[in-house]
Amino acid sequence: MKPIALALLLAAIVAIASPSRSNSATREDLVEAAKKEREVVFYTTTNLEEASAVSRNFKAKYPFLDVNINRAEGERIVTKVLQETRAKKSLVDVMQTPAFYLHALKKKGILGEYSSADDRLYPKNFKEEKFWTTTYYNPYVVLYNTKLVSTQNLPKRYEDLLNPFWKNKMILEKSWKRTK
Secondary structure: OOHHHHOOOOOOOEEEOOOOOOOOOOHHHHHHHHHHHOEEEEEEOOOHHHHHHHHHHHHHHOOOOEEEEEEOOHHHHHHHHHHHHHOOOOOOOEEEOOHHHHHHHHHOOOEOOOOOHHHHHOOHHHEEOOOEEOOOOOOOOOOOOOOOOOHHHOOOOHHHHHOHHHOOOOOOOOOOOOOO
């Protein structure tokens, strides 16, 4: 793992733990150490276009570092991080994935603390202080066909969707495409 370079990446992205990282290191110390490492390994669930934009912006600010993008689904990223941790050969510097997976890694003690000055700009429910900040938010909503479902049958809570009435009447999209 290259813990120095991770402290330089965007504040909203999650850092992976390292016992060798000093919390008292100055930004200048981190930049100097990163120059020796020359690479940041970035695991992400974002699409390649967005990950490449992050990489380009980062590279513009830190031209001496290459960004190695590893794009996969959240579950695969977590599996990879857990395997690397067990093998004591962590390759990832920075990770972006849904918060659900980050909670699991934090619980296992794999995430390192990282706070950015920009963290203060985000509401508390959009971050886990000292660990991560939300970079995007995907709301999940329930829609229904008013011609097929009466207002009396509408669920009031998510648990109501367990009612047999809804069997074979719901769909949940596993993946989504962003529109511009």
